[in-house]
Amino acid sequence: MTRVKICGLMExxxxxxxxxxxxxxxxxxxxxxxxxxxxxxxxxxxxNNDMQRIGVFVNASYEEIDEAVKTVPLxxxxxxxxxxxxxxxxxxxxxxxxxxxxxxxxxxxxxxxxADYILVDAPGTDYRGGSGHVFDWSLLENVNLDHSxxxxxxxxNKDNVQAAISQTTPFMVDVSSGVETAGRKDEVKIQQFILQxxxxxxxxxxxxxxxxxxxxxxxxxxxVPETLMKAVKELEAAYEDxxxxxxxxxxxHHYLKxxxxxxxxxTFAARMTEAWGGPKIYLKREDLNHTGxxxxxxxxxxxxxxxxxxxxxxxxxxxxxxxxxxxxxxCALFDLDCVVFMGExxxxxxxxxxxxxxxxxxxxxxxxxxxxxxxxxxxxxLRYWVTNVEDxxxxxxxxxxxxxxxxxxxxxxxxxxxxxxxxILEKEGRLPDAIVACVGGGSNAIGMFHPFVEDASVRxxxxxxxxxGVDTDRHAATLTKGSEGVLHGAMMKILQDDAGQVQxxxxxxxxxxxxxxxxxxxxxxDNGRVTYEAITDDEALASVIEMSRLEGIIPAxxxxxxxxxxxxxxQSMTADEVLVICVSGRGDKDMATYAEKLEGLS
Amino acid sequence: MKxxxxxxxxxxxxxxxxxMAGDGGIEKLGEQIQYLQERGVTAIEVGIPFSDPVADxxxxxxxxxxxxxxxxxxxxxxxxMQRFDFEVKVPLVIMTYLNPVIRFGAERFTQxxxxxxxxxxxxxxxxxxxxQLIEPFAKQQELVLIQLVTLTTIESRLEEILxxxxxxxxxxxxxxxxxxxDDLAEEVGAFTRKVRELSPVPVYAGFGISKESHVNMLRDxxxxxxxxxxxxxxxxxxxxxxxxPLIDAVTIPHSV
Numbered sequence: 001m002t003r004v005k006i007c008g009l010m011e012x013x014x015x016x017x018x019x020x021x022x023x024x025x026x027x028x029x030x031x032x033x034x035x036x037x038x039x040x041x042x043x044x045x046x047x048n049n050d051m052q053r054i055g056v057f058v059n060a061s062y063e064e065i066d067e068a069v070k071t072v073p074l075x076x077x078x079x080x081x082x083x084x085x086x087x088x089x090x091x092x093x094x095x096x097x098x099x100x101x102x103x104x105x106x107x108x109x110x111x112x113x114x115a116d117y118i119l120v121d122a123p124g125t126d127y128r129g130g131s132g133h134v135f136d137w138s139l140l141e142n143v144n145l146d147h148s149x150x151x152x153x154x155x156x157n158k159d160n161v162q163a164a165i166s167q168t169t170p171f172m173v174d175v176s177s178g179v180e181t182a183g184r185k186d187e188v189k190i191q192q193f194i195l196q197x198x199x200x201x202x203x204x205x206x207x208x209x210x211x212x213x214x215x216x217x218x219x220x221x222x223x224v225p226e227t228l229m230k231a232v233k234e235l236e237a238a239y240e241d242x243x244x245x246x247x248x249x250x251x252x253h254h255y256l257k258x259x260x261x262x263x264x265x266x267t268f269a270a271r272m273t274e275a276w277g278g279p280k281i282y283l284k285r286e287d288l289n290h291t292g293x294x295x296x297x298x299x300x301x302x303x304x305x306x307x308x309x310x311x312x313x314x315x316x317x318x319x320x321x322x323x324x325x326x327x328x329x330x331c332a333l334f335d336l337d338c339v340v341f342m343g344e345x346x347x348x349x350x351x352x353x354x355x356x357x358x359x360x361x362x363x364x365x366x367x368x369x370x371x372x373x374x375x376x377x378x379x380x381x382l383r384y385w386v387t388n389v390e391d392x393x394x395x396x397x398x399x400x401x402x403x404x405x406x407x408x409x410x411x412x413x414x415x416x417x418x419x420x421x422x423x424i425l426e427k428e429g430r431l432p433d434a435i436v437a438c439v440g441g442g443s444n445a446i447g448m449f450h451p452f453v454e455d456a457s458v459r460x461x462x463x464x465x466x467x468x469g470v471d472t473d474r475h476a477a478t479l480t481k482g483s484e485g486v487l488h489g490a491m492m493k494i495l496q497d498d499a500g501q502v503q504x505x506x507x508x509x510x511x512x513x514x515x516x517x518x519x520x521x522x523x524x525x526d527n528g529r530v531t532y533e534a535i536t537d538d539e540a541l542a543s544v545i546e547m548s549r550l551e552g553i554i555p556a557x558x559x560x561x562x563x564x565x566x567x568x569x570x571q572s573m574t575a576d577e578v579l580v581i582c583v584s585g586r587g588d589k590d591m592a593t594y595a596e597k598l599e600g601l602s
Numbered sequence: 603m604k605x606x607x608x609x610x611x612x613x614x615x616x617x618x619x620x621x622m623a624g625d626g627g628i629e630k631l632g633e634q635i636q637y638l639q640e641r642g643v644t645a646i647e648v649g650i651p652f653s654d655p656v657a658d659x660x661x662x663x664x665x666x667x668x669x670x671x672x673x674x675x676x677x678x679x680x681x682x683m684q685r686f687d688f689e690v691k692v693p694l695v696i697m698t699y700l701n702p703v704i705r706f707g708a709e710r711f712t713q714x715x716x717x718x719x720x721x722x723x724x725x726x727x728x729x730x731x732x733x734q735l736i737e738p739f740a741k742q743q744e745l746v747l748i749q750l751v752t753l754t755t756i757e758s759r760l761e762e763i764l765x766x767x768x769x770x771x772x773x774x775x776x777x778x779x780x781x782x783x784d785d786l787a788e789e790v791g792a793f794t795r796k797v798r799e800l801s802p803v804p805v806y807a808g809f810g811i812s813k814e815s816h817v818n819m820l821r822d823x824x825x826x827x828x829x830x831x832x833x834x835x836x837x838x839x840x841x842x843x844x845x846x847p848l849i850d851a852v853t854i855p856h857s858v
């Protein structure tokens with residue numbers, strides 16, 4: 001993937017906004033973006049450890065360069081003047097030599113450079129070091145040039161960077177004025193540029209290899225047995241139709257309001273804010289939904305769609321039982337037949353939910369195969385669907401499965417993020433600095449994140465389950481430890497062995513105990529828009545106690561992972577910042593686990 | 603694979619046997635293939651075990667789990683096939699879920715499968731729409747990518763799939779997963795007749811075929827039969843000779 005450098009940084013917030021880039025640049029030569037070595041040192045401290053820190057010089061002495069390298073410290077040096085080769089050789093860190101490109105002759109010269117990388121730019125105007133103008137990229141095509149040492153600069157912006165990358169396939173793209181508004185860096189533009197440069201480059205590669213329908217970058221698709229293709233295609237068409245039908249949307253929102261009890265508050269958590277000593281903490285209260293978690297948002301949407309398609313039988317899988325309960329609830333409401341597959345292990349852990357489903361009139365099928373958890377329940381639900389596809393809708397509970405499920409589930413769950421956005425703007429007059437949500441398959445997180453994905457100033461963090469620890473073999477940290485693979489109808493990230501056999505996941509939380517993560521999350525992880533951190537069982541349990549006692553809200557075990565991660569995030573945030581946690585569900589269902597694990601709690 | 607077309611021209615029915623590679627140990631693979639080709643089967647599908655075989659019923663899933671417990675992988679099966687010291691006289695088709703192939707590498711998979719003597723590949727969770735993931739590599743190695751069609755395949759797709767079919771077409775005769783059944787649905791005959799009309803290559807019925815009555819019901823509407831669960835279970839219980847009448851019922855020419 002092409003790397004991204006954001007150059008000419010002068011202010012703290014711009015360094016932060018560039019956190020998903022690979023390199024940041026400080027200009028030490030005469031320029032309106034010039035900074036002192038001391039200032040660069042201060043700014044550099046805000047960047048991630050693995051960020052390249054590049055100093056830009058024009059005809060500086062070796063001593064000046066060396067002092068900056070050691071003080072900031074810089075990991076690379078970029079030279080825009082007429083620096084002799086002897087100077088380049090003396091510099092300890094990798095050197096980038098810049099060239100202005102006007103004609104094919106200029107391209108010829110590039111190969112003579114002894115520097116590690118060559119930066120190509122349009123000819124400068126007032127100062128040396130780039131003008132912000134685009135040069136003719138085609139000059140770089142069909143010439144003998146090592147593109148693995150090529151850095152492309154000059155007039156790049158979010159709108160042309162894709163084209164630039166596909167035409168020149170550089171090692172890195174370098175942007176400065178293209179991410180500025182009125183001569184000053186712009187956080188939103190910085191993040192948009194990074195997203196365009198990184199995210200969409202993957203989509204382009206993808207288009208060459210696979211039909212892009214239903215894909216998020218390289219992930220997604222419809223990898224199902226032929227028997228299901230008809231149902232999947234029908235669903236795709238029916239959802240597309242329903243999505244654009246005002247009546248359908250009206251009905252869906254009617255049930256969200258009158259039956260689920262939306263909208264849910266965005267609660268200011270005063271005592272958590274005080275206890276953590278960092279940003280203002282807000283809680284998005286999905287725990288207050290009817291049935292006790294976010295799952296019902298999606299169950300209502302899909303049940304309405306199933307009826308629209310003339311299907312009155314529903315099959316679902318469930319892990320923690322929250323999706324099963326939500327589905328059973330909606331099936332009772334709409335008088336639909338309901339069968340729920342649930343792993344034997346989860347049935348033991350979530351007895352209360354099993355009873356709730358039965359009380360609601362659903363048939364709960366115990367799955368004894370494999371690890372007896374969510375993965376195996378999905379397998380059985382898929383088999384059931386294959387056999388009963390003509391009259392049955394598979395009501396998938398997470399942002400998983402073949403297209404259109406990941407998109408559809410995300411859309412139905414996006415009510416979480418949409419409400420949050422409106423509410424935080426009312427309360428704080430601005431967007432939050434960070435949002436944390438837990439991820440198993442990823443439905444509450446994608447619903448929360450999706451409306452914020454384009455808001456580059458909002459950091460999005462997913463908390464996945466580290467179980468007994470990511471370095472043990474008992475975890476469900478798919479993004480930390482997983483790799484690309486096909487499971488349950490989609491290309492996504494999964495936990496698997498070298499032979500491509502899917503591994504069993506482990507988490508104390510039944511809802512996160514799944515060895516895959518939905519395709520959109522896999523894509524957002526790859527393009528860096530969302531960062532994913534892993535939280536252990538013990539950390540989650542500690543957060544259950546903390547939140548219960550500070551806010552009087554007993555969270556679900558799944559949610560507790562988000563709280564634990566939020567606490568970590570809060571450590572490096574300040575009092576003028578805002579952090580939102582998605583409280584995906586309440587902890588009633590987990591009381592047996594809490595009673596056992598927190599025995600002797602005083 | 604050319605042989606399958608010739609067989610059809612000669613008016614003979616094909617019997618394709620599915621086995622789970624490594625069920626009972628990897629050393630059984632060669633033995634089973636030798637036995638089946640001596641017994642006159644037309645082609646053999648070599649199944650690769652997978653942790654999450656959603657198209658399979660309990661018999662094949664259990665066989666897969668036994669193989670997985672013995673540490674069988676796609677790579678081990680292909681290695682074993684490359685070491686066969688007997689003459690393989692029938693076409694071998696690798697049947698595997700997509701993920702082990704992705705993990706192994708699609709190009710490397712087709713190369714090794716070719717070296718292992720395979721003529722074709724069946725990937726039940728790789729629909730026609732996504733065949734580009736594998737097909738270009740398969741073509742390079744002259745392996746055919748066998749397509750499945752089912753009772754639920756809509757007309758327009760059916761035509762599109764059959765237009766590009768190679769080797770043979772796998773006509774799934776149940777709306778469901780693999781496994782033995784007492785009866786096949788009435789509409790199966792009409793379905794296979796339609797498929798056969800449109801298909802440029804032989805059409806074999808599979809999923810749920812385990813009895814002579816199934817064969818008799820569809821004999822005139824297909825070019826052959828694929829039998830999986832019944833064979834897998836018979837090998838597992840060491841009573842493969844029980845299947846001989848079924849093989850004969852298909853392969854011995856019938857006077858009409």
